[in-house]
Amino acid sequence: MAYTVPKLEDYSAAALDKAVEELKAALYQEADAVSNENKWKEFRDRWMARKNGILTQINDLWLKAAPGSAKREVGARVNQLKTGVASIVEAKHALALNAPVTFTSQGIEIPRAKDWESFRKLATDPVLDITLPGIRRPLGAEHPVIKTMNEIVSVFRAMGYSVADGPEIETDYYNFESLNFPPNHPARDTQDTIFISGQEKKQQRDRLLLRTHTSPVQIHTMEKHPPPIRVVVPGKVHRADTADATHSPIFHQVEGLAVDTNITFCDLKGTLDHAMKALFGSSVKTRFYPSFFPFTEPSADVQITCFKCGGKGCRLCKMSGWIELLGCGMVDPNVFNFVESNGYDAEKVSGFAFGMGVERITMLKYGIDDIQLFYQGDVRFLEQFA
Numbered sequence: 001m002a003y004t005v006p007k008l009e010d011y012s013a014a015a016l017d018k019a020v021e022e023l024k025a026a027l028y029q030e031a032d033a034v035s036n037e038n039k040w041k042e043f044r045d046r047w048m049a050r051k052n053g054i055l056t057q058i059n060d061l062w063l064k065a066a067p068g069s070a071k072r073e074v075g076a077r078v079n080q081l082k083t084g085v086a087s088i089v090e091a092k093h094a095l096a097l098n099a100p101v102t103f104t105s106q107g108i109e110i111p112r113a114k115d116w117e118s119f120r121k122l123a124t125d126p127v128l129d130i131t132l133p134g135i136r137r138p139l140g141a142e143h144p145v146i147k148t149m150n151e152i153v154s155v156f157r158a159m160g161y162s163v164a165d166g167p168e169i170e171t172d173y174y175n176f177e178s179l180n181f182p183p184n185h186p187a188r189d190t191q192d193t194i195f196i197s198g199q200e201k202k203q204q205r206d207r208l209l210l211r212t213h214t215s216p217v218q219i220h221t222m223e224k225h226p227p228p229i230r231v232v233v234p235g236k237v238h239r240a241d242t243a244d245a246t247h248s249p250i251f252h253q254v255e256g257l258a259v260d261t262n263i264t265f266c267d268l269k270g271t272l273d274h275a276m277k278a279l280f281g282s283s284v285k286t287r288f289y290p291s292f293f294p295f296t297e298p299s300a301d302v303q304i305t306c307f308k309c310g311g312k313g314c315r316l317c318k319m320s321g322w323i324e325l326l327g328c329g330m331v332d333p334n335v336f337n338f339v340e341s342n343g344y345d346a347e348k349v350s351g352f353a354f355g356m357g358v359e360r361i362t363m364l365k366y367g368i369d370d371i372q373l374f375y376q377g378d379v380r381f382l383e384q385f386a
């Protein structure tokens with residue numbers, strides 16, 4: 001006699017177990033009898049049709065009729081059955097088409113079943129209840145640092161910049177020498193560098209290190225492309241810093257470089273002022289403070305009005321009303337000399353460069369006070385940015 005969904009008089013765990021077992025037994029028995037596509041369609045509709053399918057009936061007769069105190073338990077079982085019935089109906093169809101089936105039960109992946117008999121044997125194994133949903137891998141989301149990096153990059157892309165990248169293992173030449181850090185120059189000491197060992201036999205310029213900034217990509221780009229260029233370089237950099245609330249031996253930068261004829265400091269100011277407004281809101285003001293970088297002359301630090309207090313002074317801006325955000329300057333003619341053969345005649349072209357720390361900007365933007373939170377992989381922290 002064909003299975004009919006019973007009304008439940010008793011909502012105890014034992015009574016529910018019995019009802020579920022009877023339903024599953026009927027499901028497998030009917031699946032056994034399916035021998036062709038048309039029979040399968042009937043089978044599917046009998047169990048899954050929205051109007052009066054067996055799943056709809058258990059929803060009405062079991063869940064909706066359940067007293068308030070039993071609703072939670074009955075609801076959980078009905079949901080499990082919905083998943084289980086759907087996977088068995090699907091599996092029966094796939095196996096009828098000779099497609100092997102893999103499924104999971106309680107997070108355990110069951111070997112691919114080649115036919116209905118072997119599938120049924122695995123599925124009804126008392127240890128593996130396939131009507132229990134498997135473990136679903138949660139969808140990932142962009143890491144806050146990557147998210148900020150992409151935002152910065154897209155601001156410059158909208159201004160016509162292209163995106164470049166370069167190696168994280170660099171030679172001394174690209175990381176320092178060609179950026180106008182001569183050997184033994186004290187400016188090298190400001191970037192605590194992680195050197196790769198066993199390089200003593202090589203000339204200094206060929207020795208390998210982990211890049212301390214994204215600036216070497218300026219040289220790589222100019223070697224590959226004659227002027228004019230406008231490029232942004234997002235990437236990971238390394239310093240021999242001890243990890244604390246504001247330092248990490250690995251962090252991220254976005255570098256920018258524009259070279260053309262007649263590029264002036266005004267172009268640099270206009271570009272960065274626009275970028276800061278795009279990133280932090282149209283009301284922020286920028287100011288440029290004299291600074292020093294070996295590869296730019298003149299060099300400047302860019303400060304923006306505190307986006308928290310609007311310039312009045314608060315804890316974030318240390319009561320100054322201003323926040324220092326990035327370094328920049330006009331490309332030093334000495335840097336062009338290293339790529340002169342590719343059209344960078346310091347007499348004819350000029351340009352500007354800038355670089356910013358992505359973690360620092362992310363921390364300011366979201367009010368995060370410990371850089372280590374970015375690297376600990378704690379989902380409770382990261383999911384706030386999803």
Ligand SMILES: [Zn+2]
Pocket residue numbers: 306307308309310311312313314315316317318319321322
């Ligand atoms: Zn402030």
